Amino acid sequence: MGNVLTIVLQRLAFGLITLLIVSMVIFIAVNLLPGDFAELILGQGATPEAVASIRHDLGLDQSLVTRYFGWLGGMLTGNLGTSFAQLNFQTNLGGGGGVTVAEQIAPRFANTMFLASVTAMIAVPIAVTLGILAALYRNTVFDRATNILTLSSISSPEFFMAYILILFLSVLNPILPSLSNIYDGMAFGERLEKTLLPALTLTLVVTAHMMRMTRAAIINLLASPYIEMARLKGMSPMRVIVKHALPNALAPIINVIALNLAYLVTGVVVVEVVFVYPGIGQLFVDSVKIRDIPVVQACCLIFAAAYILLNLTADILSTLSNPRLRHPK
């Protein structure tokens, strides 16, 4: 097992290095955005003095390198900084302090994770099961129908799928609410009910990839001698696929699942907008609009971390799915 531990630690180290590089890219990219917060907030009254004063207050007049390390240091100590927009608002009203980025992001991120988890709970089992069945009944009507349905749902724009679901599940048959305006302290059941429609929309979007990879990875193995052996031992087709092919097909399937889960965490702005779901995607877009740089940077970093973490997990899991590594000679 020492072998496996080394691999895991190695991957973790690589993950951290990647994250560091990504943080630099994010910082530089965000600072390349045209316009700045001071000019935007002052509007018509943007005299050079006023702009300079605000920039000084926010620390925007320091060099890029100084600001990067200040930001990085803050990140490492858990201080994501203070939102420009909220800070200004608070000071103008005479209140002290201001809202930190962490306070602003935390509830939104929790909501996003909730939506992603609900979607994953629905989508992953469906996709893998459909993939297995499609491989079992390959080239039959069932296989073709599954392929056509999943592919058309992934090919349509997300908002379109969202409105179709709203039409059928909340307008024509009022089963589910079309607005997902969840808030703190909402009961779990109600929260789940409100999240179901966006989760179903996202399920339709992510199922195709995972299902097709499951199908392809299994079919790819069906010509192997050990599959032939299992068939020649008189095992049923279902057993051949689930017991003999699937364990060897896990690596590619895990990777595609991870990729889709990462998408659920980082790329669901459109669905959030359609259902008015208070997730991190909308916060991110709003912050870009008003150049609220600390929030934008923190969101980017969270997205990057989610991506890296999920891919890292996939990497480790698919490595572990190889019996040669789990049981060295």
Place this chain on the structure above:
Amino acid sequence: MTEPLLKIRGLKLEGRSDETWNPIINGVDLTLARGEVLGLIGESGAGKSTLGLAAMGFTRDGVRISEGSVVFDGIDLLKASAAVKRGLLGKRIAYVAQSAAASFNPAHRIIDQHVEGPVQHGVMSRAESEADCVALYEKLRLPDPENIGFRYPHQVSGGQLQRAMTAMAMACRPDLIIFDEPTTALDVTTQIEVLASIRDIVKDFNTAAIYITHDLAVVAQMADRIKVLLKGDEVETADTRTMLSAPTQEYTKSLWAVRSFERPLKAPVVAGSVPVVSVQNVDASYGIVPVLHGVSFDMHAGRTVAVVGESGSGKSTVARCITGLLPPKAGQICFDGEVMPADYRKRSKDQLRQVQMIYQKADTALNPRMSVGDIIARPVQFYLGLTGKEKRARVDSLLEQIELEPSEYYSRLPSELSGGQKQRIGIARALAAEPKFIICDEVTSALDQLVAEGILRLLANLQDNLGLSYMFITHDLATVRAIADEVVVMKNGRVVEAGPKAEMFRPPHHPYTDLLLSSVPEMDPDWLTNLLQERGVDNIGDAAVGKM
């Protein structure tokens, strides 16, 4: 007379290539009595495996049964439902594949795969089957039978896996087992114990078997009767002894004759002459694992040195050291008396040109996207700097040297060639550099005997005409007998014996050479029985491990 266990009548099979169906088996009859072992022999492409699988009512993708009947114990397998066939497969008819390493599922422990059949077919409970598995392992003389099943396939050696697979086939005590080249992938010394194990267990349980192989000597040990196949047709069938002593058909006789190819002995090397290649005290390792220990031997102009030994003995590693792909840890390689740089990157173009290599698997050694002409033209241009018409003329003459018509083969892709033709292209590519010395790494072991013989004859002619020196890596002693002038025997990274061929094949030998020599199956049907008696049956396991 009682009803036979298996009766195949007028069986025809077709295989799909592109959009058309081509015949693979053209109406073969086969009858097998209970407890009888039938040997099925023929070259690759003869349809042996296809027929073996069809005897189980099974076809691979792209193959279909077009006519005929396969009746197993009164059940017509071609008309039976899938569920009925599943009930028979594994329970009453079992299969042992060529490569146990590929046919065991890498994701499950061996014993889990063993008990799957009995448990799923409802023959035994899991506990009963596990106990039975251990008993079978013991019977097949697997080391540590109590625990070996709890390992994963990659943790067990090839010969042991092959026996574990035989045990797995026996798990439900079937009436019939199809053995599909079960020892082809094994070393001669390992092959013996597997053959002995299979023969004993088949006899003890009175199991009928179809034993598929291309090795005549092997089938002579295993089968009661032999059926010879050629391109999907039966050539002849007869009792093993009759078949060996008096084959009636020309084709069968030609198969038997292959083993008679032998080059005349050359005069001994003149004392004091400078060897073409001299390997001097070479130590080498992969990472920290030492592979070679002080290996030394010389190879002289116009002669063939055969390097023999089991897999893992370091034969191919020596080749990697000579070519400079693996710089030795100690020692040196001399070419024409001069020390060559250890790393191929530091060698001059001329030094690189002088040492060429022909590989075991021509399939993977030729770029599938390049035409035959381009494959051969590359070294012509790279080493000799020829271009245009000169290059083309050189490629054509090389193709003629390997006995392939240039106009027909120049623009073909490797996928449009047979195995033997691919190997010839590999030879032409090595010749293109106009080298003095060629390393042949198991060049005939992937080929059928007739084709292999053609390659050996070609290599011998080229040596006579061009004065080439060969280092011939092989584990097949029949090949050594046919082509070698000198022999180097290797074991565990050391040279255990070296000398002229005549001496090597004459006793007394080093004990390991003796083991190797005596392990090569002979055509005599009593050979295995006698050998086992000689070595003492209980001793088989030791012979395998190679304890001297």
